[in-house]
Amino acid sequence: MAGIRRAAKGTGRFLREVAGETVAEMVLGLLACVLLGGLALLVYLSWSLSPRATLAGAGLLTLLLAHGAWAAYRDAGKKHRRRGVAAVTTTVFTSAAVTAAFLLFYATDCGCF
Numbered sequence: 546m547a548g549i550r551r552a553a554k555g556t557g558r559f560l561r562e563v564a565g566e567t568v569a570e571m572v573l574g575l576l577a578c579v580l581l582g583g584l585a586l587l588v589y590l591s592w593s594l595s596p597r598a599t600l601a602g603a604g605l606l607t608l609l610l611a612h613g614a615w616a617a618y619r620d621a622g623k624k625h626r627r628r629g630v631a632a633v634t635t636t637v638f639t640s641a642a643v644t645a646a647f648l649l650f651y652a653t654d655c656g657c658f
Contacts, residue, residue: 577651580644613638 591599613634616627627635 573651574654577648581648581652609634610638610641613641 588599591602612630613636616631616635617638
């Protein structure tokens with residue numbers, strides 16, 4: 546009798562984990578679709594408002610990300626504290642890289658577009 550209870554508990558735990566992972570996967574996929582749609586809408590609206598300002602903003606964002614990547618990976622062996630602009634650009638670069646990785650994994654099978 547104890548073996549049957551243990552098997553039933555194990556099966557119930559397994560089913561809860563599978564259901565939880567399925568729900569989490571759906572939520573992350575929906576979040577990725579919403580994020581991708583929001584970024585596309587932002588680009589569309591900014592382009593329709595002012596193409597020159599959109600290109601200038603894209604150029605500034607590129608410079609910001611490039612400086613953040615340079616600050617993050619320069620002298621990787623040495624531990625030094627980042628201050629001021631380097632800290633801000635490194636944070637922006639890291640958050641953009643994490644967002645890009647998230648969209649790469651979860652928005653590739655986004656059927657909403």
